[in-house]
Amino acid sequence: MIDISRDLVEAWNRMREFVKGSNHYFTYDVYHEWRDEKGKWHSLGWGGIRNGRIPHPFDHYFIKKVGGEIYLYFEDCSGDVERWCLNPLAVVYFGAEQEK
Numbered sequence: 001m002i003d004i005s006r007d008l009v010e011a012w013n014r015m016r017e018f019v020k021g022s023n024h025y026f027t028y029d030v031y032h033e034w035r036d037e038k039g040k041w042h043s044l045g046w047g048g049i050r051n052g053r054i055p056h057p058f059d060h061y062f063i064k065k066v067g068g069e070i071y072l073y074f075e076d077c078s079g080d081v082e083r084w085c086l087n088p089l090a091v092v093y094f095g096a097e098q099e100k
Contacts, residue, residue, distance in 0.1 A: 001062050001063065001064050002062060002063040002094075002095065002096060003060075003061070003062050004061040004062060004063060005061070006059060006061065008061075008094065009049050009050065009072075012028065012048070012049055012090070012093060012094075013049060013050075015028060016029075016048050017048075027087075027089055028048070028089070028090075029046040029047060029048075030046070030047070030048075030049060030072070030084040030085060030087055030090055031043075031045075031046055031084060031085040032044040032045060032046070032083075032084050033082065033083050033084075033085075034080075034081070034083075035081040035082070035083075041083075044082075049072060049074075049084050050074055050082070058076060058077035059074065059075075059076050060075045060076070061073065061074055062075075063086075063094060063095075069085050069086075070085075070086045070091055070096045071083040071084060071085055071086065072084045072086055072090070072094060072096075
């Protein structure tokens with residue numbers, strides 16, 4: 001597991017917004033899911049990473065490999081959990097290629 005700072009996540013979203021309207025915009029999209037109380041994952045589609053959300057002191061971001069995919073997870077103090085399946089650019093950006 002690799003911890004990720006909120007600043008790094010916000011920089012990713014800024015890069016995504018910077019290229020909005022260009023052919024590179026969708027390069028920054030990652031697949032988003034959330035987990036319900038029973039532990040089942042549900043799709044929220046493609047987009048940025050918690051873009052436009054107000055950060056809180058106990059937000060926790062980390063990288064974890066599940067099966068053959070690498071995910072960036074978000075957890076907060078209330079128990080909410082979301083994750084984003086990282087594309088190859090995001091894997092390099094977040095330094096997740098070393099995740100075992």
